[in-house]
Amino acid sequence: MQVGMLVWLVTVVAIVGLFVFDFYSHVRTPHEPTFRESAIWSSVYIGLALAFGGFVAWQWGGRYAGEYYAGFVTEKALSVDNLFVFVIIMATFAVPRMYQQKVLLIGIVLALAMRGVFIAVGAAAIAEFSWVFYLFGAFLIYTAAKLLRESGHEVEHEQRRDSRVVALAKRFLPTTEEYHGDRLLARVDGRRVVTPLLLALLAIGFADLLFALDSIPAIYGLTSEPYLVFTANAFALMGLRQLFFLIGGLLDRLVYLSYGLAIILAFIGVKLVLHALHENTLPFVNGGEHVVVPEISTGVSLTVIIGVLVITTVASLARTRVDTDR
Template identity: 75%
Template sequence: MHVSPLVWIITCLVILGLFVFDFFAHVRTPHAPTFRESAFWSAVYIGLAIVFGLIVMSIWGTTFGGEYFAGYVTEKALSVDNLFVFVIIMSTFAVPREYQQKVLLIGIVMALVMRGIFIAVGAAAINTYSWVFYLFGAFLIFTAVKLVKDSGHEAEVEGKRDSRIIRLTKRFLPTTEEYDGDKLVTKIDGKRVVTPLLLALVVIGFTDVLFALDSIPAIYGLTQEPYLVFTANAFALMGLRQLYFLIGGLLERLVYLSYGLSIILAFIGVKLVLHALHENTLPFINGGEHIAVPEISTVMSLSVIIGVLVVTTVASLIKTRNDKSDNTPVHS
């Protein structure tokens, strides 16, 4: 897949323009978005992602188009799981609802920048060392197991991590417990101090680094094209702010989402290991020769990913509905 520097530049400018538009149209004036507003703009950004995928198909073919869609769906699913953590962070800092948009948008832009760095490093490593796929695969399988073990304890795990970040930040920066509108820094008695809004943003920034450690190896298991990896991440993150407000109440009902994501990560991990064996150059494995193992196609990958997400979502909604019915008091 050949992508010229001009196409890269145009793509980055369009993505940047969308984020700038999002800021001036929705975030600049603090407000709590309505359900209708969140639903409309979530649909718009998902529509843009689909249109871009169709453009990829028309220019570079269905194979690369399929890889993009598989990557986009995976990254979007991982992003939804990240919303659980965002809810915890917002709750921890008691961020007023009308100011949450600003924190989310800046945090999402930070996430995209950091993922861009990870993508560049990952692409360079893959092009130089094919055995990196072994590391990516093993890491995803380990992450999948850890995700199952931590399922149901996300708040406890994240709370411990956040408290360490907060303590570290407060050691180096003067802080206040009071909000001053949507300001990140304010003045108290003539002295500049950091507001809880900036602390929340710092925590989200550090958390985004950890998210990238999972998401980048996962998408490199679906496509080795840096352009597709970057655009799938960008479109998955775009609209995440609106999705946060749209499905905030629904998140509590997706009780099996972590299990579904662990299955997807493990599946992609196995796919990466198989690919690594197929491209093997390590001398202590089969004498450095390639191993004829079956490789998982893009169509199968996309089918498994969508299938697992559909099953876990439906199962989650049925489970929470039944639990709600069981807890409904019976009146005589």
């Protein structure tokens, strides 16, 4: 897949333009978005993501479009898991609903910038060392096992990590406990201080950084094309703000989501290990020769990912409905 510098430039400018539009049209004036507003714009961004897959198919073929869609669906599912932590952070800092959009949008932009660095590093490592797939695969399998073990408590673990970051910020920065509108910095008694809104932003940014450690290896298990990895991440994150307000009340009902994500991460981890064996160059594995193993196609990957998400979502809603009826 050949992607020229001009295509990269136009893509980055278009994505930045969408974030700028989002800020000036929805976030600049503080307000609590309605369900209708969140639903419309969430649909718009999902539509853009799906349309971009059509562009990939037209420009580079169905194979790469399939890889993009598989990556997008996986990243979107993982981003929903992020929302659990975001809800806790917002509650911990008692962020007023009308200011939550600003925190989320800035946090998402920072997350995409950080993921851009991870994507570049991952692409360079893969191009230079094929054995990196062993590391990615093993890490995803470990993460899946950890997610299963901590299922139902993973939010508490993330919250403890975030609180350490906030405590460190408070130790070195002058802070105030009061909100000053939607400002991140304010002047109190003649000195500039950090508001709780900025502390909430730091917590969300750190949470995004931790989530990127899982999501980037996962998507590299579905495509080795940095352009598809970046755009799938960008489109998955782009509608996350609207999704936060759209399904915030439904998050507690997705009781089996963590199990589904663990299965997906383990599946991609196995896929990466098989690919690493197929491309093997390590001298202590099969004498440095390629190992003949079955490789999992993009079509199978996409089917498994969507199937697991559908089953876990339906099972979650059915379970919570039964509990409610009791």
